[in-house]
Amino acid sequence: MTARSAPSPSTGEGRGGNNVPPAIELRGIDKRFGPVHANRAISLSVPAGTIHGVVGENGAGKSTLMSILYGYYQADAGEIWIKGRRRDIRSTADAIAAGIGMVHQHFMLVDTFTVLENVVLGVEGGPLLRRGMERARAELERLEREYKLEVDIDAVVGDLAVGLRQRIEILKALYRGAEVLILDEPTGVLTPAEADHLFRILRALKAEGKTAILITHKLREVMAVTDNVTVMRRGQVVATVRTAETSPAALAEHMVGRKVLLSVQRTPAKPGREVLRVEGLQVIDGAGIARVRDVGFAVRAGEIVGVAGVAGNGQSELIEAIAGMRAVAAGRIVLNGQEVATRATHLTPRALRDRKLAHIPEDRQRMGLVVPFAAHDSAILGQQGKPAFNIGPLLNQRGIIDSCQHQMDRYDVRPDDPHLKSANFSGGNQQKIVLAREIETDPDLLLVGQPTRGVDIGAIEFIHRRLIELRDAGKAILLVSVELDEILGLADRILVMNEGRIVGELAAEEADEQKLGLLMAGVARAA
Amino acid sequence: MGENGVLLLLMIDATVRVATPLVLAALAGLFAERSGVVDIGLEGKMLGASFAAAAVATVTGSPWLGLVAAVLVSMALSMVHAVACVTYNGNQVVSGMALNILMAGLAPTLAFAWFSQGGQTPMLGPGARFAPIVLPFAEALAPVPVLGAIYGRISGHNVLVYIAALSVPLVAFVLYRTRFGLRLRAVGENPQAVDTAGISVAGLRYRALLCNGVLCGLSGAYLSIAHGAGFVRDMTAGKGYLALAALIFGKWRPLPTLLACLLFAFTDALQARLQGAVLPGLGAIPVQAIQALPYVLTVLLLAGFVGKAMAPKAIGIPYVKER
Numbered sequence: 001m002t003a004r005s006a007p008s009p010s011t012g013e014g015r016g017g018n019n020v021p022p023a024i025e026l027r028g029i030d031k032r033f034g035p036v037h038a039n040r041a042i043s044l045s046v047p048a049g050t051i052h053g054v055v056g057e058n059g060a061g062k063s064t065l066m067s068i069l070y071g072y073y074q075a076d077a078g079e080i081w082i083k084g085r086r087r088d089i090r091s092t093a094d095a096i097a098a099g100i101g102m103v104h105q106h107f108m109l110v111d112t113f114t115v116l117e118n119v120v121l122g123v124e125g126g127p128l129l130r131r132g133m134e135r136a137r138a139e140l141e142r143l144e145r146e147y148k149l150e151v152d153i154d155a156v157v158g159d160l161a162v163g164l165r166q167r168i169e170i171l172k173a174l175y176r177g178a179e180v181l182i183l184d185e186p187t188g189v190l191t192p193a194e195a196d197h198l199f200r201i202l203r204a205l206k207a208e209g210k211t212a213i214l215i216t217h218k219l220r221e222v223m224a225v226t227d228n229v230t231v232m233r234r235g236q237v238v239a240t241v242r243t244a245e246t247s248p249a250a251l252a253e254h255m256v257g258r259k260v261l262l263s264v265q266r267t268p269a270k271p272g273r274e275v276l277r278v279e280g281l282q283v284i285d286g287a288g289i290a291r292v293r294d295v296g297f298a299v300r301a302g303e304i305v306g307v308a309g310v311a312g313n314g315q316s317e318l319i320e321a322i323a324g325m326r327a328v329a330a331g332r333i334v335l336n337g338q339e340v341a342t343r344a345t346h347l348t349p350r351a352l353r354d355r356k357l358a359h360i361p362e363d364r365q366r367m368g369l370v371v372p373f374a375a376h377d378s379a380i381l382g383q384q385g386k387p388a389f390n391i392g393p394l395l396n397q398r399g400i401i402d403s404c405q406h407q408m409d410r411y412d413v414r415p416d417d418p419h420l421k422s423a424n425f426s427g428g429n430q431q432k433i434v435l436a437r438e439i440e441t442d443p444d445l446l447l448v449g450q451p452t453r454g455v456d457i458g459a460i461e462f463i464h465r466r467l468i469e470l471r472d473a474g475k476a477i478l479l480v481s482v483e484l485d486e487i488l489g490l491a492d493r494i495l496v497m498n499e500g501r502i503v504g505e506l507a508a509e510e511a512d513e514q515k516l517g518l519l520m521a522g523v524a525r526a527a
Numbered sequence: 528m529g530e531n532g533v534l535l536l537l538m539i540d541a542t543v544r545v546a547t548p549l550v551l552a553a554l555a556g557l558f559a560e561r562s563g564v565v566d567i568g569l570e571g572k573m574l575g576a577s578f579a580a581a582a583v584a585t586v587t588g589s590p591w592l593g594l595v596a597a598v599l600v601s602m603a604l605s606m607v608h609a610v611a612c613v614t615y616n617g618n619q620v621v622s623g624m625a626l627n628i629l630m631a632g633l634a635p636t637l638a639f640a641w642f643s644q645g646g647q648t649p650m651l652g653p654g655a656r657f658a659p660i661v662l663p664f665a666e667a668l669a670p671v672p673v674l675g676a677i678y679g680r681i682s683g684h685n686v687l688v689y690i691a692a693l694s695v696p697l698v699a700f701v702l703y704r705t706r707f708g709l710r711l712r713a714v715g716e717n718p719q720a721v722d723t724a725g726i727s728v729a730g731l732r733y734r735a736l737l738c739n740g741v742l743c744g745l746s747g748a749y750l751s752i753a754h755g756a757g758f759v760r761d762m763t764a765g766k767g768y769l770a771l772a773a774l775i776f777g778k779w780r781p782l783p784t785l786l787a788c789l790l791f792a793f794t795d796a797l798q799a800r801l802q803g804a805v806l807p808g809l810g811a812i813p814v815q816a817i818q819a820l821p822y823v824l825t826v827l828l829l830a831g832f833v834g835k836a837m838a839p840k841a842i843g844i845p846y847v848k849e850r
Contacts, residue, residue: 073848093726096725106719108720110712112716112837112840113713117709121710121713122710122724123724128705129706
């Protein structure tokens with residue numbers, strides 16, 4: 001494997017060959033946010049006409065680096081060279097003028113505007129809109145044809161699907177004459193089919209001589225679409241390699257700094273008695289829309305049942321209904337043989353916890369922790385009534401802190417300081433605090449929502465191993481995740497949800513990405 | 528023309544008189560709120576402007592200089608709001624209320640210090656106020672049936688009434704047909720989108736608040752040197768809040784906002800007309816109950832009939848880059 005900490009500028013695999021200067025060259029970029037050294041002396045060269053991957057764990061500094069290139073932040077030191085010329089990029093406007101476009105992870109679109117209005121925002125072409133808009137319409141139609149980026153120009157953005165919104169972001173960049181397109185975690189919100197379409201678009205751009213920088217943590221995508229890949233760790237570039245000459249395992253090792261198991265070893269499940277049964281469940285949200293429609297399944301002790309689906313297809317509402325956080329419009333939920341929820345009545349989350357249900361919610365920042373709380377207070381949420389944590393009407397501070405310290409040691413939370421504010425832990429360590437709290441209640445049923453969203457590869461491995469251990473200890477686990485790798489790696493049985501319905505059930509052995517992808521998109525229906 | 532016809536014309540006149548400052552203030556609020564800055568300080572800015580107009584008109588004898596002073600004072604107050612909310616990311620409601628409280632105290636105090644008339648400015652003579660303008664041919668057309676009466680109503684208002692009427696299409700044009708308007712609407716919905724498009728969020732909000740100051744100044748000047756003849760303590764009497772309510776009822780759009788202002792003004796005219804009225808079966812209605820009518824209507828409309836208020840999404844949130 002050819003790892004270089006500082007690639008020479010002439011390293012090029014693009015169409016231009018070696019005589020053409022790189023599309024982007026960063027030299028010694030350094031950036032601090034207070035005590036955090038986000039980027040340390042980063043040098044990076046992207047040959048023109050290539051697709052370049054930038055991978056790294058959360059907090060490795062990828063997004064900061066790209067934000068500097070896009071003029072959103074200014075580097076403390078270092079130089080940016082574009083097509084062999086040094087450029088001062090002090091603002092987003094400078095970056096746009098230098099031919100750089102960015103597709104942000106959270107789309108920078110005005111929902112109430114039409115596609116056309118969104119595209120021309122900032123490049124209206126004069127104080128009055130009319131003529132500029134007409135010109136933009138013609139140009140957009142040309143771009144859409146050229147790059148197969150079909151979107152209805154007059155549609156209101158708020159009404160469009162996520163995949164289409166992303167196309168608008170790409171159109172925005174192209175309309176501004178971008179030669180280099182930066183995409184920040186572009187596939188996080190896409191179905192596998194939409195992601196494939198995106199990659200086709202990227203290849204079409206490359207064929208036209210454009211350059212793309214793809215920031216991602218999904219190694220599969222890096223392998224599929226990039227020419228070269230740069231790995232970042234703790235604010236530094238640790239390797240730049242040709243994609244053809246590397247492997248996911250090697251990249252993961254660079255990202256984490258040690259060998260990582262990308263999938264946890266597990267033995268076949270030995271399912272026991274039925275712990276959870278859901279029958280004909282229907283959940284209606286505040287706007288009166290049915291989010292869960294006629295869903296039925298069972299989870300037995302000693303197995304992990306995975307719920308796959310594109311985000312927003314009713315998985316969240318399903319798990320919240322089982323946790324007692326949402327009312328049930330029809331159907332029933334049975335836990336350990338006892339009916340706990342019907343249309344008429346349902347137990348509170350508290351009563352469900354007493355019946356040995358534990359819940360690791362999807363959104364740990366909002367539902368899993370109170371982020372301004374010290375870790376030791378977040379670590380007793382939901383169990384603040386336990387005798388060990390109370391002395392008469394007062395909280396037993398000593399006992400709470402000791403318990404938290406104990407959990408932090410056992411679950412490898414870093415830093416292991418119970419007094420630190422919950423907000424100051426990284427995503428992975430926050431998740432470990434929640435995981436420890438919930439698992440330590442010794443539940444019969446564990447509901448897990450997106451356990452590794454925003455969590456580093458190293459911590460993912462730890463969390464996955466814990467979940468398998470729990471399963472092997474004879475607990476029932478219901479896992480909701482939008483990450484197919486996670487579902488495929490953990491679940492013994494897989495349910496696929498689309499528009500609130502379960503559209504397929506697969507055993508782990510018979511499931512693969514393609515089958516799941518088709519079911520998730522609502523294209524196929526399994527028996 | 529019968530008695531009812533005369534009554535109707537008088538009601539229309541009264542509606543226009545009350546609606547003018549509301550329209551100007553509501554459009555002022557539209558600029559601020561469409562840019563994402565809450566403008567609860569309309570009341571204070573109007574009050575400051577009406578005092579400045581009256582004071583300068585008293586000293587110089589010129590309503591035009593009074594108008595300029597009103598606009599400048601109102602713009603200055605808008606800039607205080609901008610510095611607090613846009614530059615320093617302060618709480619927009621607190622800053623706005625601070626302006627209201629400040630001007631409620633400062634205006635009468637200065638009036639007392641400068642004019643020694645118990646917190647008022649002296650009565651303005653006819654030359655120091657905006658007089659009604661008789662439009663061309665108004666008298667010639669007067670004998671013509673219907674048309675003459677209508678044109679007669681349109682004619683004979685002061686200049687600020689016409690400015691208010693023209694400002695509605697003007698603001699609509701700026702908002703929907705210009706680059707500034709597009710960016711203004713965008714920055715109130717998603718300031719990050721504006722920032723990443725290479726446009727300064729703060730710059731846009733400052734410009735929006737300057738427009739806000741101009742319109743609000745006109746509104747305040749109307750009260751003291753066009754409709755009234757001098758500044759009186761608390762002379763805005765909640766009109767700033769009423770304008771804000773009209774803006775919300777009008778869903779932050781110029782034309783519906785105008786209609787909301789006219790509706791509020793009409794109920795005000797109605798309450799003036801209804802005072803002392805005797806309803807069959809109920810007897811005389813207490814004056815207080817009738818006076819409360821516009822406010823009751825405001826509450827009912829805002830609570831029940833607005834439907835889903837489509838507020839600019841980023842309103843009230845200071846724009847801070849992540850980290």
